[in-house]
Amino acid sequence: MHGGHQRIDVEWLALAAGLKPAIRIAATALEASAIAGRFQAMGAAVVTARGPVGVHRHEHTLVYVARDAEAAAAVRAAERPLLATHLPPRDKAYYAGELGRRLGYPRCCVEAFTARVLRGPGKLRAGDRDSVHEDYVAARDAHVARPDWRLNNLLLRQHLRLVTFEPCRYDCALALAFAAEVLRLCQASDAPSAHVLADRLQRPLVLTAAGARAWARLEGGGSPRIVAAEAPRAGDPGARPDPADEALAARLPRLSLTELGDPPPLLLDFST
Numbered sequence: 001m002h003g004g005h006q007r008i009d010v011e012w013l014a015l016a017a018g019l020k021p022a023i024r025i026a027a028t029a030l031e032a033s034a035i036a037g038r039f040q041a042m043g044a045a046v047v048t049a050r051g052p053v054g055v056h057r058h059e060h061t062l063v064y065v066a067r068d069a070e071a072a073a074a075v076r077a078a079e080r081p082l083l084a085t086h087l088p089p090r091d092k093a094y095y096a097g098e099l100g101r102r103l104g105y106p107r108c109c110v111e112a113f114t115a116r117v118l119r120g121p122g123k124l125r126a127g128d129r130d131s132v133h134e135d136y137v138a139a140r141d142a143h144v145a146r147p148d149w150r151l152n153n154l155l156l157r158q159h160l161r162l163v164t165f166e167p168c169r170y171d172c173a174l175a176l177a178f179a180a181e182v183l184r185l186c187q188a189s190d191a192p193s194a195h196v197l198a199d200r201l202q203r204p205l206v207l208t209a210a211g212a213r214a215w216a217r218l219e220g221g222g223s224p225r226i227v228a229a230e231a232p233r234a235g236d237p238g239a240r241p242d243p244a245d246e247a248l249a250a251r252l253p254r255l256s257l258t259e260l261g262d263p264p265p266l267l268l269d270f271s272t
């Protein structure tokens with residue numbers, strides 16, 4: 001969901017500056033026409049497709065945006081095989097890699113993504129029977145002791161992000177080079193909004209295996225304690241937090257992470 005309220009469209013800035021060859025957005029039919037209109041008004045080329053996407057294979061309208069019609073159509077063509085009903089995992093991984101490269105994602109991050117496709121959606125390890133939320137799998141793969149806030153890709157629903165792909169590690173050098181450029185563009189385009197964005201991306205974040213997330217306030221050094229938590233919300237006035245995120249935020253200060261689930265939630269301290 002891309003609302004019309006956010007003041008900076010980071011993907012558009014990156015596309016216009018030539019940092020990114022194309023943008024792909026999955027939306028409802030209604031949202032898609034608003035998104036297409038908005039990008040066309042900015043002078044971009046837009047093409048669309050329809051098909052099942054994501055782990056749950058829900059029907060979406062796909063909007064592909066590029067600087068010219070040929071580039072937009074090329075990204076649509078790269079995704080077309082993925083919209084087919086049943087692809088063997090190896091083919092799915094191959095085409096997902098093609099799509100990722102066409103969207104300009106770092107090659108190491110694309111490789112990490114296709115490895116997860118091969119493993120099976122929601123699988124922490126190959127052969128696992130249980131599935132967890134795909135964001136949790138990707139965040140666990142990317143987890144490092146000091147995750148860099150510029151790669152925080154866990155607040156897409158709130159329109160808070162510099163990168164829209166899953167970094168291979170939360171300190172990936174290629175992903176960071178891209179994120180740093182996008183940040184610079186944001187600051188040049190709208191410094192107050194860039195400041196708000198940075199503040200929100202830098203908050204420590206807890207992510208559960210079911211995909212709920214909450215901002216956490218930490219106290220103490222070596223093994224910090226969560227003293228307060230809040231459901232993330234978008235910058236738009238009137239934006240409602242997710243009920244599952246609110247429920248997590250209410251429980252966080254009272255329970256330890258291991259009491260909150262198995263596998264336990266991840267604590268990503270983007271504030272360091």
Ligand SMILES: [Zn+2]
Pocket residue numbers: 106107108109110167168169172173174175
């Ligand atoms: Zn990477």
